Amino acid sequence: MEIKASTRTEGDINLSTERKQWQEANLSPRTMEVLEEDSRYFLHQSMSTPCLNVITNAEGIYLEDMDGRKIMDFHGNSVHQVGHKNQSVINAVKNQLDELSFLPRRYTSPIATQLARKLVELAPGDLNKVLFTPGGTSAIGLAMKLARKATGKFKTISTWDSFHGASLDAISVGGEGTFRNHIGPLLPGTEHMMPYNSYRSLFGDHDDGGSKSLDYLEYMLEREEDVGAIILEPIRSTDVQIPPKAYFQRLRRICDRYGILLILDEIPTAFGRTGTMFVHEHYDIVPDIVVVGKGFGGGVFPMAGIIAREGLDVAQDISLGHYTHEKSSVGCAAALATITFIENNGLLEHAKRMGAFLEQRLKGMKDRHGIIGDVRVKGMLAAIELVTDRITKEKAVEGTEKVMYQCMENGLSFKVSNGNVITLVPPLITTQQELEKALTIIEEAIVNVFSA
Template sequence: MLDNHELKREGDINFSSLRTEWMTQLSAVSIDRIEADERAYMRQSMSTPCLNSIVDAEGCYITDVNGRKYLDFHGNSIHQIGYKNPYVTEAVKKQLDELPFIPRRFTADIAVKAAEALINKTISKDYKVLFTPSGSAAVGLALKIARKWTGKHKVISMWESFHGAGLDTIAVGGEYVFKKDMGPQMPGMLKAIPFNAYRNLLGSHSHEAVATFCLDYLKYMIQHEGEIGAILLEPIRATDTHIPPISYFTRLRKICDEYGILLIFDEIPTALMRSGRFYVHQNFDIEPDILVLGKGLGGGVIPQAAVLTRTQFDCAGDISLGHYTHEKPALGSAAICATIDYIDDLNLQEQCISRSEFVRGKLEALSAKHLCIGDVRIAGLLISIELVKSRETREMNEELAERVLYYCLEKGLSFKLAGGNCITWYPPLIVSEEQLTFAVNLLDEGLCKYS
């Protein structure tokens, strides 16, 4: 069993006095469903015991077995366009009737259309696509492409990162809770300290100074280690929304080009307009060599992931990179096309930017009121509120964060904790100002009650 400290990095804590207290107030129906779940499913950290049992998910809300609704600002990062989106459900139903499956070695119009739709959302339009059934599989495939092209197996990724739970992806990930007891992992996986860790270490230094320090060290690693084939990172850290400056990415791109290293961006939880741009890296005026997508790609209905690779790296015709049963996914392709159409037709980019400015104003006012708010970090509708014991020392206030989580759950707002003390909100792009106001007001109430 992991202790609380180990569990506080990636997500919420399963075993704490507050979690036990939450379980005691659930109804008999909820408890019965949770116990049935535990009898049927293997347990794992951050997943079991479940918080509750639900019967519906629509729009921005989930509904539990007792008919109670929760505004869902978590959603496992899949509900950019809301749950049960009519564009997606109708497209998938239509595809089921017309062509539910495309056997490997064949293609179909819907599969080509989905790939082209993703390529057309890039700036250069200079990419090719492979589909995979999961984000973890997509990251593994990206690493294989980098090895094939460069002939080098070493990869630099970041401490505290998450890129999937497979044996290959935990090697490049930085979360201990996924590696514990797993034994030897892929060789050549090197870790750099991420921008957010340097920022905390350097305290009052500017973002630009921290970016320079970060990349000086990264370049030192490359020069002294040698044989680096790829650098893998999240352009915006998903779980606690750390946002490096443009200068960080401009220089990172130059370093990769200088040393013949492929730059891989994992945008699995953050792409599809959540940052205010369709792809996160578009906020930073560069393009990666390989882009990995997933989660919301299937419109909150179909498990779907993808790898976009620069056309020049289409180099693996003599090997099987993925060879997945669903490598040309009929239903997933229909969901991808419907998701993109919905984002475009409803102009969700403009709405995301507008809602982002609205909630930023609300949270900045809240930060002025509550000294326990150490930082508010926002990119589009990727939002993190960091709770501290002191703004001077930036000491994490993990207990306050957990108390506020359960207070908000009791009042009908679901979200995720990250890093132990960060309240992380990922509302759908369809969220209203009224719903954002409801969430901010609940946060205010919780902080007044417990801080």
């Protein structure tokens, strides 16, 4: 079944003709045999099985496939800030396995409290309370439950096109059709508004910094009762949409005026990705709840959680999480080692420097190639938007997929978002020389595909 170009929102398409041709040209019979076995046993789903390739090793910024091909991983599912197989994280996990491999509920351990204290020290304002979960989707659920408990109101407002996880409650606040379509009734009270930049893209208005979106939010709040929380990504990580500071500062004022909690989903972007430990630091605001995950566990152990304002510690009579691995001793060791590695190796400053390099290099690419409609950069998170016409912004969907597979053939993996956005998420340990190599691969592929 071929997927329509108009319905593509995230990732490469696992049933496309381009994928099949790439696999036939590049993968050995031995690799194809493993892929066929994977397809036989795993349930099929978009962006997963049937799979693209077979990976046998991952180290630093590289993946290595079964055929010995080394691939720069600028995707990494956003877990690899400190690189794959980071020895500091692995050693911390090994030591913790020898010391305390599992922490039963009702108990704590020194490693759990050390991690909690570290997060509180890093977070601004009165973000002084934490709770951990085994995954980001579960942490979104925690935040939603805490908002209901603290405010006594059950409705949320989030944005279309957002992603907050794949569970039923998370896709209810999420806004991507890939996850919501044909599922049936979703969680009641999950209202949606347009993303900050949608008026410009839909109606051709000038860039107003998202003020019209916030005007509409206030229109909703004047009419919508029982709204307890607004849930947003401070930067939409998939296609790297970056609201201006004024947008979030006004949003903070709106939340305060209407007595609404501001929940920021930083699951894919926290811990150095944008040059600061937390993304909301760029906006000079203090949210009520920050949700973290993905890279929190150093790409070794699944780890997520929330950091909340101290005044929200109001749920002692119920169980917000009650997860079996809530205060995982091994997960806490991995997370603490990850944060320590980022700090000790100056990766925040490095991300800022590489962000400046990426911005300069990508703007040069845009000037040289009319197919590039926009480039967006924040630290070591970048997007290259490919369009057939810069005025109409018509998406170059088929060509973008061809670019992706050409880059894969030349040793670079990245994500395609929204059908036509090359999203680059390099590990924070990536050097400028390695970034230059990756961008050269991309630029050559763009020339090859769109001049053919």
